[in-house]
Amino acid sequence: MPFEPFTEAWAQQYKEKLNQNMQYRQAARTWEGPIVFMVEKDPSVGLEEDRWVYLDLRHGKCLEARVSSKADLESAPTVISGDTRTWKQLFDGRLEPLSTLMRGKLRLVKGNMAELTAYVIASQQLMKTAMQIDTEIPEGLK
Amino acid sequence: MRVMQTTSTGLDHSILPMRLYHKAKKLGTWDPKDIDFSQDKKDWAAFNEVEKGMSLRMNAVFLGGEEAVTKDLLPLIQVIANEGRLEEEMYLTTFLWEEAKHVEVFRRMVDELGITGDLSIYHGDNYKKIFYEYLPEAMERLTRDPSPEAQAEASVTYNMIVEGMLAETGYYSTFKSYKRLGIMPGTVQAFEYLKRDESRHICYGVYLLSRLIAEHDHIWDVVNKRMELLLEPAIGLVNDLISEVEELPFGLDKNEMVQVAVKQFGSRMNVLERARDQSVDMIRQASEEEMGEAL
Numbered sequence: 001m002p003f004e005p006f007t008e009a010w011a012q013q014y015k016e017k018l019n020q021n022m023q024y025r026q027a028a029r030t031w032e033g034p035i036v037f038m039v040e041k042d043p044s045v046g047l048e049e050d051r052w053v054y055l056d057l058r059h060g061k062c063l064e065a066r067v068s069s070k071a072d073l074e075s076a077p078t079v080i081s082g083d084t085r086t087w088k089q090l091f092d093g094r095l096e097p098l099s100t101l102m103r104g105k106l107r108l109v110k111g112n113m114a115e116l117t118a119y120v121i122a123s124q125q126l127m128k129t130a131m132q133i134d135t136e137i138p139e140g141l142k
Numbered sequence: 143m144r145v146m147q148t149t150s151t152g153l154d155h156s157i158l159p160m161r162l163y164h165k166a167k168k169l170g171t172w173d174p175k176d177i178d179f180s181q182d183k184k185d186w187a188a189f190n191e192v193e194k195g196m197s198l199r200m201n202a203v204f205l206g207g208e209e210a211v212t213k214d215l216l217p218l219i220q221v222i223a224n225e226g227r228l229e230e231e232m233y234l235t236t237f238l239w240e241e242a243k244h245v246e247v248f249r250r251m252v253d254e255l256g257i258t259g260d261l262s263i264y265h266g267d268n269y270k271k272i273f274y275e276y277l278p279e280a281m282e283r284l285t286r287d288p289s290p291e292a293q294a295e296a297s298v299t300y301n302m303i304v305e306g307m308l309a310e311t312g313y314y315s316t317f318k319s320y321k322r323l324g325i326m327p328g329t330v331q332a333f334e335y336l337k338r339d340e341s342r343h344i345c346y347g348v349y350l351l352s353r354l355i356a357e358h359d360h361i362w363d364v365v366n367k368r369m370e371l372l373l374e375p376a377i378g379l380v381n382d383l384i385s386e387v388e389e390l391p392f393g394l395d396k397n398e399m400v401q402v403a404v405k406q407f408g409s410r411m412n413v414l415e416r417a418r419d420q421s422v423d424m425i426r427q428a429s430e431e432e433m434g435e436a437l
Contacts (some may be wrong), residue, residue, distance in 0.1 A: 035201035094363075099375075103408040116398040118385065120377040124370075 002136035006039050006051040008067050013133045015065035021129050025060035028122035032058055037130065038081040040126075045084055057126075067094065071078055078111035090127075091135045098125030109131075133137065147228050157426040158231040158349050158433060162342050165430075166236035170342075172335045174247035179254035181329035186326075188253045193391040194197055200316055201381060202253055202264035207309060208244040209301065210273045215241060217284035219298055219351050224288065235326035240244050240339045247332050254328075268378035276372060277304055294361045298368040299353075301347020306410055311380060311403040313337050324412060348410055348433040352417035352425045364420055369411070377403070410434055 003010040018024060038052035053066035053109040054076060066072075073079065082090075086105045098120070100106045110118065117124055148155070154160060189197060189220045219234045254263070265273070280299040283292050317333035320326040382404055384396045413434055417425060 096366050098373045099366060099411065102373065102404050102412050107321045112397065113404055114384075114397040117377045117400055117404075118381050120374050121383070124374055129399070 002134045004135070005091070005133075005135050006037070006053050006067065010133060010135065011053045011055075011065040014055070014130055015062045017132055018055070018062040018065075018126070018129045019125075021072070021125055022060070024125035024129060027050060027125060028057065028060040028119060031060065031119055031122055032069040033078065034057055034072075034076045035126070036079040036110075038073075038079060039087050040081060040083045042084040047084060052081075057125075075111070078116065079109045079110045080106050080111075082106040088137050090131055091137060093131065097131065098124045102109075145324060147226070153398060154229055154231075155412050158428055158430065159227075159346060160229040161230065161430065162346055163233040163236060166233065166240070166342060167332060169338055170236055170240050170243075171234075173330035174243055174250055174332070175327045176333050177250070179251065182251070182254055182326045182328040186355075188393075192387055195386070196391050198257065199259070199264045199386065200312060201248065201257070202261035203269060203379075203383065204309070205245070205248040205261060205263055206269070206273055207261075208241060208248050210277055211240040211304060212245050214239065214278050214300070215345055217281050218300070219250065219381060221284050221288040221293060230346075230350075237343055237346065240343070242243065244339070247336070251329060251332065262351065262426060266379070266382050267383055268375040270306065271375040272299075272308075272372065272379065289356050290361055291364050294351060294354050294364045295368045297350050298341075298365055301350070302369065302407075303372045305401050306347065307376055307407055308342045308379060309340055310337070310344070310406055311399060312383075313340065315394055315399050316334050316404055319394050323392060327393055344410075345430055345433045347382075348413055349425065349428070351414055352420070352428070353422055353431070354415040355414060356420050356422045358417060362415070369407075373407075403430070 003013055012124075034054055034056045036052050036054050037106065038050055041047050041050050054066055054072040055062055056064040056065075079090065080101065083128065084099075086095065086100065090097060090100060090104060092105075095105070101123070115132060153163070164235050186194070186197070215238050219231060219238065222234060223231045267348075276297050280292075280296040303403055313333050313336055317330060317336075317337065350367060351361075355365065377400075380400060383396075384390060384399055390396060413432070
């Protein structure tokens with residue numbers, strides 16, 4: 001069953017898949033700290049507000065994943081954001097996650113690129129795992 | 143029967159590779175033997191252990207890298223020559239000659255400073271993945287597979303990652319820090335020449351990839367996939383270099399080095415993406431600045 005991106009059910013799928021990803025677990029074994037992935041509002045496809053998923057990451061495991069509050073957004077040290085078109089291209093496999101981040105199409109709106117790239121394999125696997133979720137793209141973008 | 147371009151239609155001096163060729167004749171003629179490293183030798187002797195360590199690691203990376211790109215370029219030149227692209231081949235003759243001089247100047251630096259021993263001990267796993275495996279494999283593949291896909295993978299590896307991301311980031315950082323501190327004047331002089339040469343090389347690489355993308359739309363996907371494969375060891379290599387010590391010497395800034403690498407990668411990918419909507423003629427006539435030549 002496909003999941004609408006950045007919803008509670010999608011976040012739970014993300015957590016489950018991330019915890020099954022052994023490459024991620026190995027590469028992120030010293031990673032401590034939450035990260036937020038955000039999709040920016042796009043009324044043309046019915047997305048009236050920004051939506052974001054908060055992942056609590058620790059030592060290669062995802063302890064919690066949720067569609068989160070403003071407080072989560074403010075407290076997370078790393079926030080990566082993109083517009084609906086970029087996320088769709090990523091979910092469709094037409095963009096590659098790491099190069100999309102480095103090109104600034106996915107924007108690091110909060111956090112430190114040097115720290116993130118110190119975990120380059122973990123970062124790559126983190127994003128690739130999101131791409132593996134059976135994701136239902138909003139109708140307006142199809 | 144073979145057709146001689148110069149006796150029939152002549153040379154097209156307006157296209158980008160030919161303009162790079164003319165620039166190389168003027169700007170690429172510096173002689174590594176003319177650089178005076180006498181003050182560098184004194185500066186090096188005064189370096190503390192952390193400074194010497196960083197300098198050695200950088201030299202080992204640059205020296206091995208320049209040797210690798212000199213050894214590995216020939217198959218690309220052969221492919222371009224076989225396709226009858228005489229102007230591009232003419233530019234590539236300067237390219238290879240310049241790479242040979244880069245090998246010479248880095249070896250001279252090491253010799254003049256009195257550094258002995260096997261510097262390959264500083265080549266870590268990420269370095270070996272790129273310079274011992276991905277680069278020679280991609281370039282050697284061209285000897286049996288001259289397809290646009292193989293050319294694109296070779297050029298991404300050689301021009302975008304090895305030269306465009308790794309060499310440029312390293313040269314920029316080392317040059318800037320030495321220059322700011324007023325030390326290692328011979329090395330600074332060498333880096334001025336190196337950066338100028340590399341800028342033309344990368345410009346040609348962006349041109350080549352843009353032409354391939356304009357000729358075959360699916361090459362954009364080939365480029366993207368190859369970039370994603372190489373970004374992981376490339377970023378890993380940058381991190382290996384800057385993570386060896388808590389605080390980098392010479393006023394080097396870890397975040398700035400990563401930002402330089404990211405910026406170079408991003409701007410060149412944007413140029414390549416634009417090529418999807420451009421004609422081959424537009425790309426052949428593009429300015430050096432449009433193709434990312436900095437100098």
